[in-house]
Every structure is written in structure tokens, then in C-alpha cells.
Amino acid sequence: MGGTGKQHSGWEIFGIFLRLGLTSFGGPIAHLGYFRDEFVVRRQWVDEHAYAGLVGLCQFLPGPASSQVGFALGLSRRGLAGGLAAWLGFTLPSAVLLFAFATLSAAFTGAAADAAIHGLKIVAVAVVAQALWGMARSLTPDLQRIAIAAAAALTVSLLAGSFGQIASGVHAACHGWQLLLSGRQLAATPRLDAAAGFLRNGQENQTSEGN
Numbered sequence: 117m118g119g120t121g122k123q124h125s126g127w128e129i130f131g132i133f134l135r136l137g138l139t140s141f142g143g144p145i146a147h148l149g150y151f152r153d154e155f156v157v158r159r160q161w162v163d164e165h166a167y168a169g170l171v172g173l174c175q176f177l178p179g180p181a182s183s184q185v186g187f188a189l190g191l192s193r194r195g196l197a198g199g200l201a202a203w204l205g206f207t208l209p210s211a212v213l214l215f216a217f218a219t220l221s222a223a224f225t226g227a228a229a230d231a232a233i234h235g236l237k238i239v240a241v242a243v244v245a246q247a248l249w250g251m252a253r254s255l256t257p258d259l260q261r262i263a264i265a266a267a268a269a270l271t272v273s274l275l276a277g278s279f280g281q282i283a284s285g286v287h288a289a290c291h292g293w294q295l296l297l298s299g300r301q302l303a304a305t306p307r308l309d310a311a312a313g314f315l316r317n318g319q320e321n322q323t324s325e326g327n
Contacts, residue, residue, distance in 0.1 A: 123193060125194065126201040129198045129205070130201040130202070132205070133186060133201070133205030134205035136205075137205055137207065141240070141243050142240055142243035144182035145244055145247055146243045146247040147182035148185060148247065149247025150247070151186065152250065152251060161193065162189070168255055170188055174188070175285075176285065182206075183203060183207065186202045187203045189202060190203065252265070260295055264287075264291045264292065267284075267287060268287065268288050271284040272284050
């Protein structure tokens, strides 16, 4: 599983995720890239394999994957309290800013407002592209997995809505299972068992705190 074994208080976890919530722009895919840089590369809370497995697990679940991954990372450090601190710290800035924007939007109209919104859309494209590139280098290191990712992207592009997402997931799972049965040795394989062990550590930390 890797990662450092140092424990953090709920306030420390809240502060770490609050900073990320204030500086992490873009949607869930971009957030996952920020999380990887912060918690895999810089802080080493989790290794590459466990993080990739954790992302895969959360992508499979309904709801925003970045919020689920953030909660799991907090959970690993301080149990349930850590998970809640991570979720609140990361979500609070966007919730406050969204409320302020909705309140002030009536007064923010005209050409300047349209230009600002258009500029934000362009920045969002660049942010998401950077996050995708960073994760692609670790999650698609060979031709087999590049082909799976390309097929999934094509599927969701051609089939709009949730059906395309489900179809791409089923397609990727079938190809992954085929690779597993073929017995090929794949480098840097994401491990769901590593992700499960990472989450178990969080539960054990919570239990030990309660004793």
C-alpha cells in the first residue's frame, strides 16, 4: 500500500483539504489529478497502485468520484472524523463561492460577464487536460490499456448520457478481464485489494482511537 504511517488530527486534515478546495479548479477529473499530486507524489499518503485502485472503485460508484476519493483519503488518516473533515474542507469553499455567485449573478451581466464566463470555460479545458495527461501516464503505460481508454472515450462520445458511461465501463471491464485471463504481466497494475487495504487501515485507525 505504501504511504506514510503518520496520523493527522481532524483539524490538520480539514486544513489540507481546505487549501485544496480553495486552489483546485475544474471538475472531478481535474480534482483527481490534484489529489494524486498532493497525496501520492508530495505527501505519500498512498502509493500509485492503491490510488489507482481507489479511483477505479470510486468511478464505479454513483456520485462524484473526487468527493469519494477525498473522503477515503481522510478516512485513512483519522477514521470517520478524518473522512468528514476532508469532505467538508474540500467542499466548503466551492459551496460558499457558488452561493455568492448565485446571489450576485443578477448584477453581473453584459459583455464583460459573457467574456469572463467564456474565459473560465477555456481555463477549465486546460485544467482538465493537464489532469488527464498526468493520470494517463500512470494508468495507461502500455498499448493494451491505451486501447481500453481510447475505446471508453469513443463510447462515451458516441453514446450520450448515463448509457454511454455504463457501456464504456462494461466494455473496459470485459477487456480488463480478458487481459487477466490471458496471464500477461502488466506494469503498474491498479490494485483494488491495495485500495481495500488502504481503507481498512482507516477503519483500524478509527477503532484504535476509540479504545
